[in-house]
Amino acid sequence: MGKTVLITGACINTGVAIVEKFASEGYNVVFTGRNMEKVHAKEKEYRESFPNVEIFGYHIDSLIDERTVDEASVEKLFADIDARGLLADTLVLNAADQGLGMKVFENPLTDMMKVINTNVVWNFCLSEHAARRMKENGGGNIVFVNSNTAYRAIPDRVAYVASKGGQLGLMRALALDLGKYNIRVNAVLPGMIKTDRWEKNPDFYANVPSRFTPIGDVAVGEDIADAVYYFAAHARNTTGAELVVDGGNTIQLYPIIPE
Ligand SMILES: NC(=O)c1ccc[n+]([C@@H]2O[C@H](COP(=O)([O-])OP(=O)(O)OC[C@H]3O[C@@H](n4cnc5c(N)ncnc54)[C@H](OP(=O)(O)O)[C@@H]3O)[C@@H](O)[C@H]2O)c1
Structure with missing residues (x-):
């Protein structure tokens, strides 16, 4: 059957690089996106690029409404993976609500x-359903694509920053509770990543302070994919760990902007 990875939020940006990394290493890939047409288009593209592995796309939204996670659709996703005779022995939690432009005094609590x-x-919810199957099959691993904002806050992103801090706690708690089933749980913490948002808004990104890292550049999707793959495929004695991939951004007290 070979190894299978389930990757969330993989029709655009970093998720695409993660799919390409695992598929090129011979993993079967199940990926998600929210828009059915985009998922089908991406599935076709991935299958053409990687004809030697199985690749399936699912359209799934995390929520029924702001207050309610759609657990039934997660159950259906895993039932569909089971029905295809696949077992996701790696889960990569890449999708995220970016929670952009959130003002403490203005946004409703539902945001x-x-x-x-x-x-x-x-x-x-995804981790629980994946881990249930990994446990039955002797182990597996889960990788969170977290953020260095779990360590250092950025303005007008209060919900996102809180969520990434919460994710790190979740990662550690799962690592502790699932270790006895040979399930490892780790997190990659990117700093700024070059995404399509750079192309859409070059003036903003030319001057954004977090692009001025000690090594002088920010990550591309492949840098994040390599770190995720390291946890999944190589780090056999590592669980509950964090790997920061931010060009050294987090170690600075303030960015040094070249003259
Ligand atoms: N970009 C950065 O500079 C940066 C920095 C630090 C950390 N990160 C982290 O790295 C990961 C990838 O970042 P990115 O910039 O490549 O992400 P992105 O371009 O914003 O894409 C996010 C993905 O998440 C999916 N998604 C968003 N809301 C969802 C929801 N409610 N239900 C299900 N799926 C949902 C999107 O689905 P659709 O395709 O359907 O919209 C999309 O595929 C994220 O976890 C992010 O927090 C990114």
Whole structure:
């Protein structure tokens, strides 16, 4: 049957690089996105690029509404994977609600709930369903694509920053509770990643302080994919660990902006 990875949020940006990394290493891939047409288009593209592995796309949204995680759709996703005779021995939790432009005094409480529900509660739900199967099959591993904002806050992103901090706690708690089933749980903490948002808004990204890292550049999707793959495929004695991939951004007190 070979190894299979389930990767969330993989029709765009970092998720695409993660799919490409695992598929090129011979993993079967199940990936998710929210839009059915985009998922089908991406599935076709991935299958053409990687004809030697099985690749399936699912369209799934984390929520029924801001207050309610769609647990039934997670159950259906895993039942469909089972029906195809696949076992996701690696789960990569990449999808995230970015919670952009959130003002402490202006946004309704449901905006906080929406982000926390997607980034923490939905990821717990996916982890639980995946781990149940991994446990029956002798082990597996879960990798969170977290963020260095779990360590250091950024402005107007209160829900996102809180959710990424919560994710790290979730990662450690799962690592502790699932270790006895040979299930490892780890987190990659990117700093800024070059995504399609850089192309859409080059002036903003030319001057954003977090692009000025000690090594002088930010990550591309492949850098994050390599770190995720390291946890999944190589780090056999590592669980509950964090790997920061941010060009050294978090170690600075402030960015040194070149003259
Ligand atoms: N970009 C950065 O600079 C940066 C920095 C630090 C950490 N990170 C982390 O790295 C990961 C990938 O970042 P990215 O910038 O590549 O992400 P992105 O471009 O914002 O894509 C996020 C993915 O999450 C999916 N998603 C969003 N809300 C969802 C929901 N309610 N239910 C289900 N899926 C949902 C999206 O699905 P659709 O395709 O259907 O929209 C999309 O595929 C995220 O966890 C992010 O927090 C990113």
